[in-house]
Amino acid sequence: MTALTTSFGRVRAVSDLTFDVPAGRVTGFLGPNGAGKTTTLRTLLGLVRQDSGTALIDGSRYVDLPDPVRTVGAVLESTAFHPGHSARVHLEALCLAARIPTRRAGEVLDEVSLLDAADRRVGGFSLGMRQRLALASALLGDPAVLVLDEPANGLDPEGIHWLRGHLRALAADGRTVLVSSHVLTELSLMADEVVVINDGHLLTRLPVTPDLERVYLDAIRAAR
Numbered sequence: 001m002t003a004l005t006t007s008f009g010r011v012r013a014v015s016d017l018t019f020d021v022p023a024g025r026v027t028g029f030l031g032p033n034g035a036g037k038t039t040t041l042r043t044l045l046g047l048v049r050q051d052s053g054t055a056l057i058d059g060s061r062y063v064d065l066p067d068p069v070r071t072v073g074a075v076l077e078s079t080a081f082h083p084g085h086s087a088r089v090h091l092e093a094l095c096l097a098a099r100i101p102t103r104r105a106g107e108v109l110d111e112v113s114l115l116d117a118a119d120r121r122v123g124g125f126s127l128g129m130r131q132r133l134a135l136a137s138a139l140l141g142d143p144a145v146l147v148l149d150e151p152a153n154g155l156d157p158e159g160i161h162w163l164r165g166h167l168r169a170l171a172a173d174g175r176t177v178l179v180s181s182h183v184l185t186e187l188s189l190m191a192d193e194v195v196v197i198n199d200g201h202l203l204t205r206l207p208v209t210p211d212l213e214r215v216y217l218d219a220i221r222a223a224r
């Protein structure tokens, strides 16, 4: 994104934000609650309109992508599922809408280790299972870019371990992976480097090293 600014009325949620996300690694997007992470990701995905600046995926605005589902997969915080549908039916419906062969539903369920629960109603899923299903939805089109908003929310330690391995494998395949969180320890497990924002502004970009927490807290305090 370049000089991205997005406001809600008088609240400037994202302010003159410029950063890029390289392929082949997991990039964390870190900042305190309300820093503007979700708004940045929603703007990138064309769900919120910016006041100014650009947010491009593979050189195009999301709305201009010829085949968005096969270009970018997203997990957003408020992903909604029809509670009465099974995981498989949910994914098959997405396949039909995106003209993806429905056999992909089973493949991605396997990929996120949900095959055993494939035919259970999503309404009975735990938060962690919903997160896996959201990730499965994002993977349907086998996209080169993944944008994940707080995907570790609700996962137990084993789930976070699994997610970390999965995201690293996706990045090792050459994909671009951007994953937001306000929990530093989560990102220090999952990401290679983190882009830090505070109050809508880019603060810094940090490699994930053992002293990440200290450097991050120093940066946040210095900005206040």
Ligand SMILES: Nc1ncnc2c1ncn2[C@@H]1O[C@H](COP(=O)(O)OP(=O)(O)OP(=O)(O)O)[C@@H](O)[C@H]1O
Pocket: 008, 011, 012, 013, 031, 032, 033, 034, 035, 036, 037, 038, 039, 040, 181, 182
């Ligand atoms: N739909 C909206 N209408 C009005 N204000 C909004 C809306 N969405 C976000 N905001 C405001 O924009 C600012 C940034 O919010 P955002 O959700 O992007 O932060 P965040 O970094 O994702 O926070 P969190 O870690 O708590 O999810 C906040 O002040 C928030 O209140």
